[in-house]
Amino acid sequence: MTSAASVPPAHARPAKPPRSYLPLLGLAAFVVVTWLSVGEEFGIGLDPGLLVENLGRGTGIWAEFLEPNWSFLPETFGPLLETFQMAVIAAAVGCGIALPVSFLASRVSTPNVATYLADRGLLSIVRAIPDLLYALIFVAAVGIGPLAGILALVFFNIGVVAKLLSETIDGVDTGPLEATRAAGANRIQTQRWAVLPQVLPNYVAYSLYTFELNIRASTVIGLVGAGGLGVLLNTQRAFFRYDNLAVIIVELFVLVFAIEFFSIWLRRRLV
Amino acid sequence: MTASVTLRPAEPSHARRNAGFIAAAALVIWAVLTVEADWTELAEVPGGIARLFFRLFLENGVDWTYLPTAAEAMLDSIWIAWVGTIIGAVISLPIGFFGARNVSSGLISNVVRQVLNAIRAFPELVLVIVIFIPIAGLGAVAGALAVGLHSVGTLGKLTAEVVEGIDPGPVEATRAAGGRALQVQRWGVLPQVLPEIIAFWLYRFEINIRAAAILGVVGAGGIGTVVQETIVYRRYDKAGMAILVVIVATILIDAVSGWVRRRIIEGAEARTDAGDVEGLGSPLRMDSDIG
Numbered sequence: 112m113t114s115a116a117s118v119p120p121a122h123a124r125p126a127k128p129p130r131s132y133l134p135l136l137g138l139a140a141f142v143v144v145t146w147l148s149v150g151e152e153f154g155i156g157l158d159p160g161l162l163v164e165n166l167g168r169g170t171g172i173w174a175e176f177l178e179p180n181w182s183f184l185p186e187t188f189g190p191l192l193e194t195f196q197m198a199v200i201a202a203a204v205g206c207g208i209a210l211p212v213s214f215l216a217s218r219v220s221t222p223n224v225a226t227y228l229a230d231r232g233l234l235s236i237v238r239a240i241p242d243l244l245y246a247l248i249f250v251a252a253v254g255i256g257p258l259a260g261i262l263a264l265v266f267f268n269i270g271v272v273a274k275l276l277s278e279t280i281d282g283v284d285t286g287p288l289e290a291t292r293a294a295g296a297n298r299i300q301t302q303r304w305a306v307l308p309q310v311l312p313n314y315v316a317y318s319l320y321t322f323e324l325n326i327r328a329s330t331v332i333g334l335v336g337a338g339g340l341g342v343l344l345n346t347q348r349a350f351f352r353y354d355n356l357a358v359i360i361v362e363l364f365v366l367v368f369a370i371e372f373f374s375i376w377l378r379r380r381l382v
Numbered sequence: 383m384t385a386s387v388t389l390r391p392a393e394p395s396h397a398r399r400n401a402g403f404i405a406a407a408a409l410v411i412w413a414v415l416t417v418e419a420d421w422t423e424l425a426e427v428p429g430g431i432a433r434l435f436f437r438l439f440l441e442n443g444v445d446w447t448y449l450p451t452a453a454e455a456m457l458d459s460i461w462i463a464w465v466g467t468i469i470g471a472v473i474s475l476p477i478g479f480f481g482a483r484n485v486s487s488g489l490i491s492n493v494v495r496q497v498l499n500a501i502r503a504f505p506e507l508v509l510v511i512v513i514f515i516p517i518a519g520l521g522a523v524a525g526a527l528a529v530g531l532h533s534v535g536t537l538g539k540l541t542a543e544v545v546e547g548i549d550p551g552p553v554e555a556t557r558a559a560g561g562r563a564l565q566v567q568r569w570g571v572l573p574q575v576l577p578e579i580i581a582f583w584l585y586r587f588e589i590n591i592r593a594a595a596i597l598g599v600v601g602a603g604g605i606g607t608v609v610q611e612t613i614v615y616r617r618y619d620k621a622g623m624a625i626l627v628v629i630v631a632t633i634l635i636d637a638v639s640g641w642v643r644r645r646i647i648e649g650a651e652a653r654t655d656a657g658d659v660e661g662l663g664s665p666l667r668m669d670s671d672i673g
Binding site: 137144145147148149153154155156157158162165166168169172173176192193195196197199200203235236239240241242243244247248249251252253254256257258261262327328330331334335338344348356360363364367368371 | 406409410413414416417418419420421423424426427430431433434457458461462464465468499500503504505507508511512513516517518519521522523525526592593595596599600603606609610613625628629632633636642
């Protein structure tokens with residue numbers, strides 16, 4: 112090693128890493144896909160000029176939005192309550208089912224590769240179907256009403272919680288597992304005493320989080336007749352009653368914020 | 383040390399935990415008893431689902447001649463998600479910087495955060511009904527704009543959080559080397575946060591695919607219209623095909639996007655403690671206030 116002083120200044124700067132063409136390639140792909148996506152022929156035909164021109168078209172409707180018909184408020188309480196109830200039930204059932212499903216979806220708790228892969232595969236299908244699509248399917252299967260909505264939310268929740276929780280289980284400290292096994296525990300006892308205590312706080316946090324998601328989701332699944340505030344949203348939309356819609360939207364806003372604040376407060380206390 | 387019995391510490395009180403558990407259980411029981419769902423129908427649910435599944439996929443098989451129509455509609459959904467994500471990314475990047483306490487001022491960051499929270503409160507479907515169908519009319523453009531606006535809410539918040547977590551060293555160094563305010567952001571902050579933020583954009587794209595697949599229900603383009611119409615008109619073999627297309631396309635995009643995401647984050651591993659890789663896969667980072 113030569114001393115620092117003897118190195119000529121020109122060599123003080125380290126050599127640049129070799130240039131990678133991967134980012135350039137990625138950029139080129141990005142430009143092509145974006146060009147296709149906004150184009151008229153293949154994509155959605157986005158014309159910013161036309162959009163700015165039409166900006167005024169909305170003003171008539173927005174003017175109606177700005178004058179909410181507050182006398183409509185009492186009519187919304189029933190559906191609002193239903194939205195809340197659906198969210199509670201679906202979160203409870205969905206998170207309950209998701210617990211064993213997540214244990215089967217992690218290699219830490221399920222060493223059997225076939226079981227683990229089958230569960231993962233099933234989960235990725237469950238997660239690929241959006242909430243409203245579930246609602247459409249269950250309305251077709253069991254008829255309109257909150258029952259279809261609850262079922263839709265349950266599946267949606269299983270997808271969310273099982274993904275989060277299985278990843279948490281993947282990351283647990285394996286020390287306690289070894290200790291429990293060394294103490295003579297069987298497989299289920301190992302899960303109960305070594306894994307579950309480690310992931311329980313996360314599980315509770317995820318459950319609260321899905322409840323929040325449900326409040327938001329249960330307003331939209333009503334658009335296809337699956338109960339809750341969305342049913343009202345859809346009928347008022349169909350009658351172009353923007354003044355009534357404004358009331359629903361303000362209400363939704365207040366509800367989401369209230370639940371979020373409560374949820375954050377509760378989670379802070381948990382941690 | 384006294385007798386060996388005292389060596390074991392006293393068990394902490396579980397009273398609070400139990401109270402919380404009982405409260406939650408009571409809430410669920412109340413909801414089950416009071417909701418106006420006909421629980422006697424519950425017995426018919428498995429039969430109803432089995433029947434629908436049979437009709438969708440088995441009765442006549444899925445209608446393969448419908449594949450081109452369904453695929454084209456799904457492609458529209460993918461474009462909506464793509465354009466929406468780009469809109470969200472472009473707008474949220476500067477907004478995120480303004481929302482970060484360490485980069486902008488306390489007042490500005492608070493105001494920005496509240497605005498972002500307000501945007502996030504509305505699902506894309508509500509945004510499209512209220513704001514974008516009046517402007518752009520029915521169609522995919524309205525859908526893409528709604529997806530974009532909602533993405534601004536989530537991505538802006540995440541960007542702000544990532545910027546708040548930077549190492550202040552490079553910022554100081556850039557300033558010491560004579561960098562102006564904008565140059566400090568460009569050379570001191572951006573290189574630190576960009577890999578993680580790009581990974582969030584990709585993750586948001588995956589979520590937006592799901593959002594764009596249902597926007598058609600209110601006439602905002604994509605495959606949602608197809609699924610709804612085929613189910614309502616009881617063209618079950620066609621509906622089965624459309625649902626299959628949604629599932630396959632979503633899983634494929636998840637796989638590709640997830641691979642790119644991992645590639646980007648692993649390239650950045652030298653910088654962080656790589657703990658973010660875990661959190662990245664989780665919508666918790668996307669939509670909630672944990673952490």
